[in-house]
Amino acid sequence: MFQFFVAPEQIGEKEAFVTGSDVNHIRNVLRMKPGEQMRISDQQGRDVLCEISQADGEKITLKILKSCEGTEPPVKITLFQALPKGDKMELVIQKAVELGVSEIIPVAMRNCVVKLDKKRAENKCIRWQAIAESAAKQSKRSIIPRVGPVHTFEEAAEYVRTMNVRLLPYEQERGMAHTRKVLGNLEKGASIGIFIGPEGGFASGEIEMVKDDMEIISLGNRILRTETAGMAVLAMLVYEMED
Incomplete structure (x- = not known):
């Protein structure tokens, strides 16, 4: 339908x-x-x-x-996605919308290969918003998730501080016990920010900037691609939060 x-x-x-x-x-x-x-x-x-x-x-x-019964998850999720190479952002947006994200913020991080000037960033965001709308229709969402403008890391770090729960999957973090504890303690109605790094990983200075504000978690023993990491966290949230 x-x-x-x-x-x-x-x-x-x-x-x-x-x-x-x-x-x-x-x-x-x-x-x-x-x-x-x-x-x-x-x-x-x-x-x-x-x-x-x-x-x-x-x-x-x-x-x-x-x-009809609504289809929105009981938490508001914002995905802060580092700009990936090629057209991977389109895949990230499509799948994140299907998994229940409320907002996607593209972030220009230090190790991002892609560098967008203002005009290209604006044009990309228009296309990305159209992809979000198409995915929302396909997955029977009750809202069209917003794709925000491209943020600097500093801007994204400031924005995520407004959220109740702030998650940062980090490849140097090991052990799933802390991840399970953090996700198991989430409450319905919470606002959740998820920070996903680029292909080259987070720069050490970026981790230093946000380490006191974020729950740094592991996604397992394997290194995930940037387009996979956010989907892994979102799938975990669906499992933990939806009835």
Whole structure:
């Protein structure tokens, strides 16, 4: 079943409607007809199952059949992802959205191979946000996770301090006992920040800067790629937190 996002005012008591670019996608790409069903969300906690009643003009008119249970995890997760090489960021965003992240902050760290000027960073973020929206539709999210602008390490370190729990997987940390303890003590409703380093690893100065503010954890005895590490932490959080 297809999922779409609308503004809160587009969902009434008995009817809802879809406008904008999704109209063309529904009508001409998916070729959906009256009588077919879809799920829509207002991103503010209301998810409904609908049936198309009219699909012409500049909007799709829907009959609301019933409310749906939300799909959001009981914690708000922000992934601070070091800029990876190539198109790996696209994969990271797609999979992180599927696993329940609420926000993704790209971070330019000292050992990042990729260097983006302001214009390229802005264009990348536009594309990354579109990927997040597509992944949110595919995975039936109740929100579209936000992809923030590219942060410096210092900016990201300041932002993560606003969160209840701050996790930093580090390849030089060994032993899963501490990781299990930290994850086992998480409470529903918490805000969680996850710092993931680049291909070259965190610089020693970066670790020094945040070591007193972060829970430095291990992800096991093997060295994970930057695009794997965040997914590993997110999967652990899904296991620990979701009913």
